[in-house]
Amino acid sequence: xxxxxxxxxxxxxxxxxxxxxxxxxxxxxxxxxxxxxxxxxxxxxxxxxxxxxxxxxxxxxxxxxxxxxxxxxxxxxxxxxxxxxxxxxxxxxxxxxxxxxxxxxxxxxxxxxxxxxxxxxxxxxxxxxxxxxxxxxxxxxxxxxxxxxxxxxxxxxxxxxxxxxxxxxxxxxxxxxxxxxxxxxxxxxxxxxxxxxxxxxxxxxxxxxxxxxxxxxxxxxxxxxxxxxxxxxxxxxxxxxxxxxxxxxxxxxxxxxxxxxxxxxxxxxxxxxxxxxxxxxxxxxxxxxxxxxxxxxxxxxxxxxxxxxxxxxxxxxxxxx
Numbered sequence: 123x124x125x126x127x128x129x130x131x132x133x134x135x136x137x138x139x140x141x142x143x144x145x146x147x148x149x150x151x152x153x154x155x156x157x158x159x160x161x162x163x164x165x166x167x168x169x170x171x172x173x174x175x176x177x178x179x180x181x182x183x184x185x186x187x188x189x190x191x192x193x194x195x196x197x198x199x200x201x202x203x204x205x206x207x208x209x210x211x212x213x214x215x216x217x218x219x220x221x222x223x224x225x226x227x228x229x230x231x232x233x234x235x236x237x238x239x240x241x242x243x244x245x246x247x248x249x250x251x252x253x254x255x256x257x258x259x260x261x262x263x264x265x266x267x268x269x270x271x272x273x274x275x276x277x278x279x280x281x282x283x284x285x286x287x288x289x290x291x292x293x294x295x296x297x298x299x300x301x302x303x304x305x306x307x308x309x310x311x312x313x314x315x316x317x318x319x320x321x322x323x324x325x326x327x328x329x330x331x332x333x334x335x336x337x338x339x340x341x342x343x344x345x346x347x348x349x350x351x352x353x354x355x356x357x358x359x360x361x362x363x364x365x366x367x368x369x370x371x372x373x374x375x376x377x378x379x380x381x382x383x384x385x386x387x388x389x390x391x392x393x394x395x396x397x398x399x400x401x402x403x404x405x406x407x408x409x410x411x412x413x414x415x416x417x418x419x420x421x422x423x424x425x426x427x428x429x430x431x432x433x434x435x436x437x438x439x440x441x442x443x
Contacts (some may be wrong), residue, residue, distance in 0.1 A: 183431075
């Protein structure tokens with residue numbers, strides 16, 4: 123058991139887990155989730171595009187977090203962590219492919235020496251003429267030189283550049299986030315999305331229902347039918363993407379449209395939708411953000427538009443404890 127801020131990580135599932143590999147992996151993932159929660163608990167001054175994009179965004183819950191209220195523990199499970207990990211794998215795969223085009227723009231980090239390059243195409247240059255110098259590596263890199271040093275005989279190591287997405291920040295509101303990629307040649311941001319039955323159940327229930335059939339008393343989901351009839355980005359993704367484009371506009375970046383690339387987990391097929399910036403989508407979200415910003419400054423708790431919901435109520439229960 124690992125104790126953190128008077129809360130215990132949920133290891134109860136480990137007691138009934140069978141096997142050798144699964145219990146060990148589950149414990150590691152739960153510990154990692156706890157550590158990530160500790161790190162993110164200090165980032166209270168930002169409104170995240172992902173929360174703004176929710177179908178039922180609760181400004182009261184956002185206010186509580188930004189005002190420094192103790193965040194309620196988030197639920198985690200091995201299945202959920204597995205879903206997140208698969209999504210990250212898909213992101214990395216597409217970003218790696220895009221990086222090979224030489225047209226991917228954003229932030230880069232050397233996995234060996236941690237040099238960080240912002241707002242750039244993939245850094246060019248060999249170990250001998252890179253503007254960022256040679257990679258000195260970490261403890262596992264042997265530079266193989268003896269004293270006195272002869273620079274002509276020193277080995278030089280190239281940087282291992284890994285893509286770290288596009289950093290975006292509003293200049294007028296406490297809103298910031300990271301887009302999955304950008305192509306300056308096309309004035310286009312990129313959002314990479316993995317699509318599964320779980321996300322459809324929450325984001326597109328009608329599409330899922332229309333492709334679920336009762337056969338011999340059992341519900342059978344028509345995977346091919348879902349994919350065939352998937353014709354537009356999910357609503358929450360549209361809102362999130364337009365918030366990114368709005369921040370680009372504030373920052374003076376050239377991106378005025380966004381490409382959503384979906385990979386369907388059930389068949390590994392992909393679709394792309396290119397969407398222009400929409401003021402109509404963004405304006406109501408910005409008005410709510412303005413209201414939250416003022417509420418935090420005035421220490422005035424805003425109302426919950428749903429009369430008390432699963433997002434704000436846990437903060438209030440924590441306050442009462």
